[in-house]
Amino acid sequence: MAEDIQAKLEKYRTAPFDARFPNQNQTRNCWSNYLDYHRCQKALDAKGVDTAPCDWYKRVYKSLCPISWIQKWDDQREEGTFPGKI
Amino acid sequence: MAHPSQLGFQDAASPVMEELLHFHDHALMIVFLISTLVLYIIVAMVSTKLTNKYILDSQEIEVIWTILPAFILILIALPSLRILYLMDEINDPHLTIKAMGHQWYWSYEYTDYEDLGFDSYMLPTQDLAPGQFRLLEADHRMVIPVESPIRVLVSAEDVLHSWAVPSLGVKMDAVPGRLNQTAFIASRPGVFYGQCSEICGANHSFMPIVVEAVPLQYFEKWSSLMLEDT
Numbered sequence: 001m002a003e004d005i006q007a008k009l010e011k012y013r014t015a016p017f018d019a020r021f022p023n024q025n026q027t028r029n030c031w032s033n034y035l036d037y038h039r040c041q042k043a044l045d046a047k048g049v050d051t052a053p054c055d056w057y058k059r060v061y062k063s064l065c066p067i068s069w070i071q072k073w074d075d076q077r078e079e080g081t082f083p084g085k086i
Numbered sequence: 087m088a089h090p091s092q093l094g095f096q097d098a099a100s101p102v103m104e105e106l107l108h109f110h111d112h113a114l115m116i117v118f119l120i121s122t123l124v125l126y127i128i129v130a131m132v133s134t135k136l137t138n139k140y141i142l143d144s145q146e147i148e149v150i151w152t153i154l155p156a157f158i159l160i161l162i163a164l165p166s167l168r169i170l171y172l173m174d175e176i177n178d179p180h181l182t183i184k185a186m187g188h189q190w191y192w193s194y195e196y197t198d199y200e201d202l203g204f205d206s207y208m209l210p211t212q213d214l215a216p217g218q219f220r221l222l223e224a225d226h227r228m229v230i231p232v233e234s235p236i237r238v239l240v241s242a243e244d245v246l247h248s249w250a251v252p253s254l255g256v257k258m259d260a261v262p263g264r265l266n267q268t269a270f271i272a273s274r275p276g277v278f279y280g281q282c283s284e285i286c287g288a289n290h291s292f293m294p295i296v297v298e299a300v301p302l303q304y305f306e307k308w309s310s311l312m313l314e315d316t
Binding site for chain 2: 012013014015016017022024025026027029030059062063064065066067068
């Protein structure tokens with residue numbers, strides 16, 4: 001499992017086609033991966049396990065989300081005003 | 087790019103734009119043929135001395151001028167739908183670039199590997215070198231590798247804008263808070279120009295888009311240089 005993720009990450013070019021978001025509006029794709037990364041981090045940290053599998057979500061949200069959105073959300077998470085459930 | 091007294095589209099720089107161009111030729115030819123026929127009939131009707139007051143109906147011609155237009159419409163619809171579905175195909179991009187619209191410039195983000203971002207302002211007319219194009223040149227171009235599928239995610243930081251490059255057959259609205267996806271392949275190396283296509287304030291006409299398609303090695307060199315600079 002972990003080796004698959006490593007292999008996928010090494011061959012990473014850009015965010016692949018995601019069938020959950022097949023259309024023009026990719027806003028949810030970016031949001032979803034951002035949430036998934038932070039939820040994955042939180043969950044694996046709580047278990048005390050290596051968080052390397054979460055890196056996939058990070059690469060994808062970094063590819064898709066505008067830098068200003070990521071900065072805004074990171075600031076909100078620090079302040080405790082982030083609107084998503086992590 | 088566009089040139090003075092241009093009548094048709096700019097030369098296509100992507101496979102989709104080529105298809106659109108050929109389809110337009112096909113549809114316009116049909117339009118010209120029908121218009122010529124109608125004009126001929128009008129002139130013939132107006133200039134004849136013959137009159138006949140006794141024809142009341144004719145089934146044959148009614149059938150013909152119902153079936154023939156239906157057939158012509160099918161002849162237009164089939165290629166049109168083919169291109170529509172072609173544009174909707176699932177593609178597997180090699181690179182994702184974000185184009186963010188601001189008042190009044192574009193910024194491009196290449197974040198697949200490192201965090202590369204830069205602004206692209208129009209070159210003021212007094213700063214142009216000889217041979218450069220007025221109101222179209224920008225200080226930093228969006229450089230892409232040629233013959234690679236590119237995904238562009240368009241959004242805006244303030245008001246509505248629209249990211250358009252006619253020779254690539256691409257136009258996508260930039261809406262604040264929304265990420266709009268479009269994709270294309272540059273089939274040949276070159277420099278392709280476009281302009282903001284949604285009214286966005288005083289300098290709406292002065293925030294052009296310049297896409298430069300280069301071979302992959304030059305793209306890699308360019309992106310390393312850009313990363314060093316920023």
